[in-house]
Amino acid sequence: MICSGCLKDHEKGYCPKCLKELFDGRKVSSILPFNSPYAEDAEEFLDHTKKISISGVQVKYSLRLENNELELAEAGGQYILKPIPTGTFKHLDQAPANEHLTMQIAKQVFKITVPPNALIFFKDGSPAYLVRRFDQTSDGKLQQEDFAQIAQMTSQTHGENYKYDLSYEEIADLIKTYISTYRIETEKLFRLVLFNYVFSNGDAHLKNFSAIQSAQGGYVLTPAYDLLCTRIHSPNESDMALTLFKDDFPKTYEAYGFHTYEDFYEFGQQIDIKESRVKKIIAKFIETHELVYTLIDRSFLKDDLKKTYMRYYKDKTKRLGMMQRS
């Protein structure tokens, strides 16, 4: 059997390390004590819970830990639960497994900071993605703002598509303006932009990046969230939610019709990351990582989608490796 948290070998449910990260060591089952919102008693589920937000087609629920059991919370839950979304995108039943796999790859292979997360199952067997909230501490809620809020952009000021209205370069500019440790935070952004490109997350818009107050009082980027291979659900979408640069597309992009090494190299330079660091960070994404293949293989995706996920990944690393500088 496989741990539904870290995807390593484990007899049943979550391994001790995942139990510690997710539930402070309490023995919580990987099967929830209630049915999914799509089961026959769905109406009851919806009556007794409060949706904490609806972003696109994804309904999220708030959960709290009561003894060793997770239960639905009206407010102030410590966990967010994302069941299978509804809508017209493809393979939506695979979305929880997709997000879980992508978050685990980010954490285990690329050492990107992510909140503790796992796949969990409703009593009726339907999967959901479970993530521990990072904005709540024992002292209360930490001040957090996404980059649409930081840029003061809303649907009123910038229209329906406001979340897509800036470039990644402009996010870096905002980081420089508002965050004193911007050198570290800009590298985090750079790594995330590369990750999203390589793993075909085409929906990394302004609201999917946030800054949060740190224990020292200053602001830092939050752990990464909402990472998934959106191309599986929307095969014809564009490669990136935002453009890299605030001005034109780079010349090499015009030549190939997609991003290659040169574009990310230039982007890294443009946002003031040292050249040696830029090269090192990009190289890490071009390198072959056996662990990526292992995690895909052990994930909860259906077999045919494991192949698709792998194909998309290989396709992108190949593009990123084109015209690599030595």
Ligand SMILES: [Zn+2]
């Ligand atoms: Zn585990």
